[in-house]
Amino acid sequence: MRARLAIMASGIQVELREIVLKNKPAHLLSVSPKGTVPVLITENGNILDESLDIMHWALQQANTVNWLNLTPEQHKATLQLIQHNDGPFKQWLDKYKYADRHPEQTELYYRQQGELTLSILEQKLANNTHLVGKDPSLADMAILPFIRQFASVDKAWFNAAPYPYIQAWLDKFIASNLFNGIMPKVSPWHETDLPHYFPTNLSN
Numbered sequence: 432m433r434a435r436l437a438i439m440a441s442g443i444q445v446e447l448r449e450i451v452l453k454n455k456p457a458h459l460l461s462v463s464p465k466g467t468v469p470v471l472i473t474e475n476g477n478i479l480d481e482s483l484d485i486m487h488w489a490l491q492q493a494n495t496v497n498w499l500n501l502t503p504e505q506h507k508a509t510l511q512l513i514q515h516n517d518g519p520f521k522q523w524l525d526k527y528k529y530a531d532r533h534p535e536q537t538e539l540y541y542r543q544q545g546e547l548t549l550s551i552l553e554q555k556l557a558n559n560t561h562l563v564g565k566d567p568s569l570a571d572m573a574i575l576p577f578i579r580q581f582a583s584v585d586k587a588w589f590n591a592a593p594y595p596y597i598q599a600w601l602d603k604f605i606a607s608n609l610f611n612g613i614m615p616k617v618s619p620w621h622e623t624d625l626p627h628y629f630p631t632n633l634s635n
């Protein structure tokens with residue numbers, strides 16, 4: 432989702448092959464044996480198989496958004512936030528989402544571990560409209576999809592929880608053209624398909 436956000440915001444278009452994780456195409460595994468998505472192959476054949484690398488690649492070609500226009504302090508804060516998100520927060524999120532598969536602790540426990548991160552983000556958003564400044568940037572777009580997942584586990588709880596700044600930040604994201612532009616479902620790719628492009632319509 433974060434890779435699609437950066438591609439869409441950058442005003443570039445890529446060929447998109449939707450993957451079913453239970454049935455990974457041989458070509459995917461041949462270019463990136465670790466078998467995670469997303470994977471992007473650039474025109475000169477470079478393989479990018481980390482979503483953050485794809486975000487950077489897209490944003491470096493863009494003149495439409497300034498998500499990488501960061502001061503050194505903002506850059507440092509961005510790295511810290513994303514590292515924390517992709518590390519401990521994502522681990523707690525996965526356990527919170529699938530608490531029944533991790534019976535060593537309760538769902539409540541996993542949620543509370545995730546909330547340690549929510550408190551940090553809430554504090555940032557209370558001081559600024561976005562995570563590292565007044566404008567949306569890489570940190571927001573790299574992290575928002577995960578907060579959306581966290582919120583979705585128990586919407587009623589999340590809506591009543593004491594995170595007004597996160598709630599407003601997430602609501603605005605979910606209402607944005609950018610978010611809605613990346614959401615339409617795409618059918619899984621088959622070898623015989625004609626190319627499918629993303630975004631389908633560049634004027635989106």
Ligand SMILES: N[C@@H](CCC(=O)N[C@@H](CS)C(=O)NCC(=O)O)C(=O)O
Pocket residue numbers: 452466467468469480481482483
């Ligand atoms: N660090 C990677 C993580 C990617 C990742 O874990 N992707 C999941 C789907 S969201 C995946 O491909 N899992 C492989 C599988 O379930 O087989 C990135 O952000 O690019």
